[in-house]
Amino acid sequence: MFDRPFISVYILPEAMFLVEVGSDRKRILQSIRVDLPKGLIKNYVVTDTDVFSQSLKKIWAKYKLREKHVAIVLSEFAAFTKLLTLPKVPVSEMHEAVLWAVQEYLPEDIENMLFDWKIIAQNLGTTDIFVVAAKKEAIISITDSFEKSGVLPFFVEIPSLSLARMDSKKTKGSLIVYDNPLVSLVIFSYEGNVLGSAVVRGNDPQTLLSTAKKMNTHYKDRSITTLYYSGLAKELYDELEKTFRLIPKPLVQTTPENQPDTHTEYLIPYSLAMAQLSEPADPFSINLLPQAYVEKYRSSTKKVQFWGLILTVTLFVWVSLFACLATYLFITQSNTSLKKTADSQSLGQKRTETANMVKQMNTTADAVLQIKNISVLPQDALNIINLSRPEGISISQYKFDFDLGDIKIDGVAKDRLSLIEFKQNMQKSDQFGSVDIPISNFETETNLTFQLTAKYTPVSKKLTLPSKTPNQSKKSSDL
Numbered sequence: 001m002f003d004r005p006f007i008s009v010y011i012l013p014e015a016m017f018l019v020e021v022g023s024d025r026k027r028i029l030q031s032i033r034v035d036l037p038k039g040l041i042k043n044y045v046v047t048d049t050d051v052f053s054q055s056l057k058k059i060w061a062k063y064k065l066r067e068k069h070v071a072i073v074l075s076e077f078a079a080f081t082k083l084l085t086l087p088k089v090p091v092s093e094m095h096e097a098v099l100w101a102v103q104e105y106l107p108e109d110i111e112n113m114l115f116d117w118k119i120i121a122q123n124l125g126t127t128d129i130f131v132v133a134a135k136k137e138a139i140i141s142i143t144d145s146f147e148k149s150g151v152l153p154f155f156v157e158i159p160s161l162s163l164a165r166m167d168s169k170k171t172k173g174s175l176i177v178y179d180n181p182l183v184s185l186v187i188f189s190y191e192g193n194v195l196g197s198a199v200v201r202g203n204d205p206q207t208l209l210s211t212a213k214k215m216n217t218h219y220k221d222r223s224i225t226t227l228y229y230s231g232l233a234k235e236l237y238d239e240l241e242k243t244f245r246l247i248p249k250p251l252v253q254t255t256p257e258n259q260p261d262t263h264t265e266y267l268i269p270y271s272l273a274m275a276q277l278s279e280p281a282d283p284f285s286i287n288l289l290p291q292a293y294v295e296k297y298r299s300s301t302k303k304v305q306f307w308g309l310i311l312t313v314t315l316f317v318w319v320s321l322f323a324c325l326a327t328y329l330f331i332t333q334s335n336t337s338l339k340k341t342a343d344s345q346s347l348g349q350k351r352t353e354t355a356n357m358v359k360q361m362n363t364t365a366d367a368v369l370q371i372k373n374i375s376v377l378p379q380d381a382l383n384i385i386n387l388s389r390p391e392g393i394s395i396s397q398y399k400f401d402f403d404l405g406d407i408k409i410d411g412v413a414k415d416r417l418s419l420i421e422f423k424q425n426m427q428k429s430d431q432f433g434s435v436d437i438p439i440s441n442f443e444t445e446t447n448l449t450f451q452l453t454a455k456y457t458p459v460s461k462k463l464t465l466p467s468k469t470p471n472q473s474k475k476s477s478d479l
Helices: 049-062 089-102 136-148 159-165 203-219 234-244 267-273 293-340 347-374 378-388 416-428
Strands: 006-011 015-020 030-036 071-072 079-087 113-122 126-135 152-157 174-178 183-189 193-202 227-231 394-402 408-414 432-436 446-456
Touching: 030 049, 030 234, 030 267, 049 136, 071 136, 071 267, 071 378, 079 089, 079 113, 079 193, 089 113, 089 126, 089 394, 089 446, 113 136, 113 193, 126 136, 126 193, 126 408, 136 152, 136 293, 152 293, 159 174, 159 183, 159 193, 159 267, 174 203, 174 234, 183 203, 203 234, 227 234, 293 347, 293 378, 378 394, 378 408, 394 416, 408 416, 416 432, 416 446
Parallel strands: 006 071, 071 152, 174 227
Antiparallel strands: 006 015, 015 030, 079 126, 113 126, 174 183, 183 193, 394 408, 408 446, 432 446
16 A cells, blocks of 8 residues: 555553554664653543644654654554354445444444444354444544644554454464553454454463463364464463463564564554555455544545646656657758758759758658647546546546557446446447456445456557557556
C-alpha cells in the first residue's frame, strides 16, 4: 500500500511506542518510547485532545518524522473480541446478521461502539466470524488528537491481531504468549486467524502460565502445534516448554537491522509496521477506523491521483510544444541560410536546392502532423469512462497504453448489476471497442474486485506510423 517510510503507533495509558520503517519494510529507522502524563488517557479515552495533539507535534518535530499517515494500535483492554458462529446467509445480509448477533455480547449499546468483523471459516451450514469492537469515544479521542497535530490515521487495530500477523506460516493451533511489564497477552490463533485472546496487566509468570493453560483447555478441540513466546523471563519460558511439550519460538525469527528491542516492548508496533495493510475501506480486513476518517483518506488519495494526472498532461503538452518549436527553428534557420547563399548560386542550382529544401520541409511537416493526429489526451478517455460509471463502481487504477489504445481499469463493484451496467455503458459509447470483463470477476454477489479492458478507438484508428521494433521500449501511463 505504501512505497515510502511507514509509522505505526502503539498507545497505552502509561506510554506510547512508535516504530518508523523504511519504504522497503526491512529497515527500522527509529523506535521511540514516550511516557505519557498521568491522567492524559483515562479509561482508554484521551481526556484532553489539545494537550495530546501538542505532544504529538513535538514528537514529530523532535525526531524529524515526515510521514503524515499513521497506523494505530489500541490497548487490548480498550477492545472487545468475540468469535460468533452464525447460520449461513448471503454476503449482502452478513453485516446485518453480525450487527444483531453481537449486540448480545457488547458491554454497551451498539450506538456507543465501533466494530468490524471478518469471516474466519465457512462450514456446511454455518459461518465463523471474528468480531472486534471498542468504545467509539476511545477511538475518536485518539484519532482526533492525531488529526489536530496534522497527522491522518488510516488504520486502527488491536495488539492481538498485530501479534497473530507475525505467525507468517499461519500454522494450525498457535499459542502466542506476549510477556511485557505493562500489558501482557495470551492469544490463540488458528491458520493465522485470532480465535481468542486474554489480556493480563503486568507480566506475572504464574498468571501468564495459568492463562495459557486455560486458553488451551478452552480450545481443546484444536490442538496446539506451535508455541510462540516473546519476553525475557527464563522461568516462564521453561514452564511453557514443560507444560505444552513444545519448544517456544520467537515471533521474530531474525532481528531487523539496528533493532535489538524488537522482541520486547516494540514488537507490537513493529508487527503492524512490517505488514502489507489494506485500504481503509477493504471489506476483508478488520479496521476500527471511524467512517469520517475513511472518507478523509479517500479524499487525500484522490488529490494525489489528481495532481499526478495534471503532471502527466502537462508533461505531454510541453513535449509537444518543444517538438513544434524545434521544427520552427529548423525551418527558420534553413530559410535564412537559403537567403544568404541565393545570390552566389546559379538559377539551376537554386531551383534544385529549393526543391530539396521544400521536400525536406514537407517531410518534417508530415511527421509533425502524424504525431499530432495520433496524440490523444488522457482526460478525454477518463471523462467518457466517468460518465459511463454508475453508482456502486469504485475505480482504484487506470492503465492507458498511448501506443495501442489499450485501457485497463481496476476497481470494486458494489454488486453484479452495477458491474454489468458499467460494461454496457462503455459498449454504448462509440469511443470504445472490445470491452471485456473476465467471468471470474462475477464469482461473488457483492464487493466484486474487477479488471475491465477496452480498446480506445480514437487511438487505434490513428495508428499510421510504422510499428515499433522489438527492442523499442513500451510507453504507458498509469493514472
